[in-house]
Each structure stands twice: as structure tokens, then as C-alpha cells.
Amino acid sequence: MVLLKFHGGCQQIGMSCVEVESQRGKILLDCGLSPDTGEIPKVDDKNIDAVIISHAHLDHCGALPFYKFKKIYCTHPTADLMFITWRDTLNLKKAFGEEDIQNAMSSVECLNYYEERSINDNIKFKFYNAGHILGSASIYLEVDGKKILYTGDINENVSRTLLSADTDFDEIDVLIVESTYGSPLDVKPARKTLERQLIDEIAETIENGGKVIIPVFAIGRAQEILLILNNYMRSGNLTEVPIYTDGSLIHATAVYMSYTNWLNPKIKNMVENGINPFGEIKKADDNLVFNKDPCIIVSTSGMVQGGPILKYLKLLKDPKNKLILTGYQAEGTIGRELEEGAEEIQPFKNKIPINGKVVKIEFSAHGDYNSLVRYIKKIPKPEKAIVMHGERYQALSFAMTIWKTLKIPTFVPVKGTVLPI
Numbered sequence: 507m508v509l510l511k512f513h514g515g516c517q518q519i520g521m522s523c524v525e526v527e528s529q530r531g532k533i534l535l536d537c538g539l540s541p542d543t544g545e546i547p548k549v550d551d552k553n554i555d556a557v558i559i560s561h562a563h564l565d566h567c568g569a570l571p572f573y574k575f576k577k578i579y580c581t582h583p584t585a586d587l588m589f590i591t592w593r594d595t596l597n598l599k600k601a602f603g604e605e606d607i608q609n610a611m612s613s614v615e616c617l618n619y620y621e622e623r624s625i626n627d628n629i630k631f632k633f634y635n636a637g638h639i640l641g642s643a644s645i646y647l648e649v650d651g652k653k654i655l656y657t658g659d660i661n662e663n664v665s666r667t668l669l670s671a672d673t674d675f676d677e678i679d680v681l682i683v684e685s686t687y688g689s690p691l692d693v694k695p696a697r698k699t700l701e702r703q704l705i706d707e708i709a710e711t712i713e714n715g716g717k718v719i720i721p722v723f724a725i726g727r728a729q730e731i732l733l734i735l736n737n738y739m740r741s742g743n744l745t746e747v748p749i750y751t752d753g754s755l756i757h758a759t760a761v762y763m764s765y766t767n768w769l770n771p772k773i774k775n776m777v778e779n780g781i782n783p784f785g786e787i788k789k790a791d792d793n794l795v796f797n798k799d800p801c802i803i804v805s806t807s808g809m810v811q812g813g814p815i816l817k818y819l820k821l822l823k824d825p826k827n828k829l830i831l832t833g834y835q836a837e838g839t840i841g842r843e844l845e846e847g848a849e850e851i852q853p854f855k856n857k858i859p860i861n862g863k864v865v866k867i868e869f870s871a872h873g874d875y876n877s878l879v880r881y882i883k884k885i886p887k888p889e890k891a892i893v894m895h896g897e898r899y900q901a902l903s904f905a906m907t908i909w910k911t912l913k914i915p916t917f918v919p920v921k922g923t924v925l926p927i
């Protein structure tokens with residue numbers, strides 16, 4: 507019998523971790539950290555044969571440096587991006603040291619998409635494109651003959667950076683699926699509409715001689731935003747002003763440029779035709795940013811909680827300037843305060859009055875509800891489904907949708923659930 511043990515990512519977004527246990531061995535699918543609490547899954551690293559990582563976001567790989575695993579499998583770009591994620595965490599929380607990062611990195615073995623790897627006679631797996639961020643993978647594994655698809659974070663739409671998530675799998679016995687936007691209320695505007703809104707907001711500010719501050723997540727969101735800005739400027743649909751960047755998105759963008767083969771083929775074509783799709787990366791410095799000229803500042807962190815973005819917030823004293831939030835803002839973050847219309851904020855010692863406009867245009871690397879529904883209809887019908895990686899309402903809603911759509915038993919585990927399959 508194969509057992510699934512759920513250590514995290516249950517009715518929550520954060521610390522995704524599933525243990526797959528068979529007579530012959532134990533493996534983990536993801537080993538993430540909870541971004542708001544810093545909590546990590548409790549696992550016995552000495553008894554785990556291998557960890558398979560879906561992608562380089564904190565909630566999927568952030569707990570690895572806390573443990574000493576024998577082997578960590580991921581795709582090539584994921585390894586490079588994980589290094590950035592771990593470094594960011596070290597700088598922010600100091601929960602582990604540089605040696606722990608080195609140690610974790612020494613256990614990493616990289617694979618390409620569709621390359622099969624056996625962990626022992628009874629466990630083998632392959633990575634498939636998940637369409638979420640560079641190198642992101644769905645994990646298709648066979649354990650004692652059971653075929654399991656762990657989707658990881660998926661986007662079934664084509665994005666500027668990536669092709670859509672793969673759906674052409676062989677048989678699936680058990681589907682473990684994410685549910686970030688799992689409720690029928692989570693229907694998002696088309697990407698083109700969002701891009702247009704973003705460009706209109708920026709154009710308005712630039713025409714008034716103001717500056718635009720865009721907080722972003724370093725991996726995925728930052729590159730999508732840079733591609734959009736540069737695309738509209740190249741085509742003459744947005745006035746050319748300097749785009750300054752700051753924070754670990756600079757390193758992450760360099761990784762994107764190093765793996766153009768893994769990106770949307772349009773990007774590779776542009777590079778081969780001498781166009782840098784992300785534009786020239788200009789590091790922000792005070793002389794450039796705090797002068798009179800209009801500009802755009804793209805910086806981490808995405809929820810305005812730590813990172814170099816904090817020092818640019820004083821620009822919001824000036825009503826000409828604008829801040830554009832591009833993603834989900836968790837409770838307790840400065841990003842959420844700004845989203846809710848705070849009249850002043852206090853990132854450092856002094857309070858900053860907010861006179862500039864704050865808008866939110868949510869660009870997600872996840873498919874919305876309709877996209878998730880299309881995904882489960884496209885893949886081969888599983889015997890049972892397990893819903894993870896969503897807040898309780900989203901996870902329960904999506905389980906109901908799967909039941910109605912596919913008529914298969916569907917589970918929404920909580921932390922500590924053990925399911926035989």
C-alpha cells in the first residue's frame with residue numbers, strides 16, 4: 507500500500523509538503539516554508555530517500571536548508587532560482603546560515619523536463635512544464651505501480667514568459683492539485699485587459715511628470731512586468747522613461763536570461779534578433795530615483811514588507827507619484843495597508859503621509875478558476891483527487907467543482923492527514 511502524509515500546504519498557501527511512503531522507500535514532494543509565520547513542515551530527514559521540488563518559490567522549497575536531505579531533485583533553472591530564494595530568506599529572517607544553503611545545494615540533482623529518473627526499483631518520476639515560473643514543474647510519479655500527478659503551482663494559460671502547463675499525461679490514478687483560485691468567485695480579467703490597465707495607469711503618471719513604483723515578487727512577477735513595460739515602450743505605446751530595478755529580481759532576471767530555452771519561444775526569438783526582452787537592467791540609486799524626472803521603479807518585496815522597495819515609499823508624499831501593487835497582499839503587510847487606503851505608513855522610524863495614488867492590478871502566475879477547470883478536464887480522468895495549496899474556502903470549493911465535473915472522490919486534507927491510495 508502507498509500512503510500519502512500531508513505535512514503542509516493543506517487549506518493554506520505555504521509550506522507545501524507531501525510525503526509519499528511505500529514499502530520500499532519514502533520521498534517528499536516539495537518542502538516549503540510558510541511565508542507569513544516562518545513555520546516549516548515537520549519531517550524526519552534521515553528517513554527520506556529523496557525530495558522532489560516543483561519550483562523555486564518559498565512556499566515550495568523554503569524549508570530545505572533547515573534539513574539535511576540525502577538527495578533533492580529539481581529542474582536546472584529551479585536550482586539557480588532556489589539559491590536566490592534561500593539567500594533572500596537568510597537575509598530577511600536569519601533562520602539558517604550560509605553553510606546550510608551550501609549543504610542543501612550539494613544535495614541537488616538537476617533534471618530536464620520529460621527526463622525519467624528512478625529513485626529505486628519501485629519509485630520513478632518525471633518533470634513536466636507547469637507554466638507558473640521559469641523551471642516550474644508538475645511531478646508525475648509512479649510508486650509501486652500507482653500513478654500520481656502532483657501539479658505544483660500551475661498556469662494553464664500562455665504567459666509572456668512561459669508556455670502553458672502540460673496536460674498530456676498517461677493514465678493518472680491520483681491527482682494532487684493546487685487550488686489558489688479554486689472558487690467560482692476567482693474569475694480574473696483577461697491578461698490583455700490587465701496589461702492595458704497597467705499601461706494606462708503608468709502613462710497617466712508619466713504625463714503628469716510623476717514616478718511609478720511597482721513592488722513585485724522577485725521570481726516570475728518581476729519578469730512578466732519587465733516584459734510588458736519593455737514591449738509597450740518598444741512599440742511606442744508607452745512613453746520611454748527609465749525603468750530602474752532593485753533587489754533580488756535583478757539576479758532572478760539574470761537567471762531567466764540564462765535559460766531562454768525554457769521560456770516562451772518568442773523570448774528566444776527576440777534575443778536571437780538582438781532584442782533584450784527584459785530591457786537593460788538599470789540598478790536604482792538615490793541620484794537617479796530621487797530627482798525630478800519621471801521614471802518607473804520595479805523592486806522587491808512584492809508585499810512591501812522588507813526589501814529595497816521600502817526606501818522608495820517616501821516618494822508617495824508627492825501626489826504626482828503612484829504605487830501599483832501587482833499581486834496578493836497578505837494581512838499585516840505594508841502592501842495590505844496601502845491597498846486598504848492607509849493615510850500614512852511607517853516602514854522606518856518616520857511616518858510617511860500617503861498623498862500619491864495607490865492602485866492594485868493583480869497579475870497572477872496561477873491560472874484562475876476557469877483555467878483550473880479547463881485543466882482538470884484536459885488531463886486524463888483520475889480515480890481520485892486531492893486538493894491542496896489554497897485557502898480553506900478555495901480548497902473546499904474546488905473539491906466540490908472536481909466532484910461535480912469528474913464524479914470522483916475528492917479529498918481536502920488537513921495538516922497531519924494520512925491517506926492510503
Ligand SMILES: [Zn+2]
Nearest residue numbers: 561563638659
Ligand atoms: Zn509558486
Ligand SMILES: [Zn+2]
Nearest residue numbers: 563565566659
Ligand atoms: Zn505556491
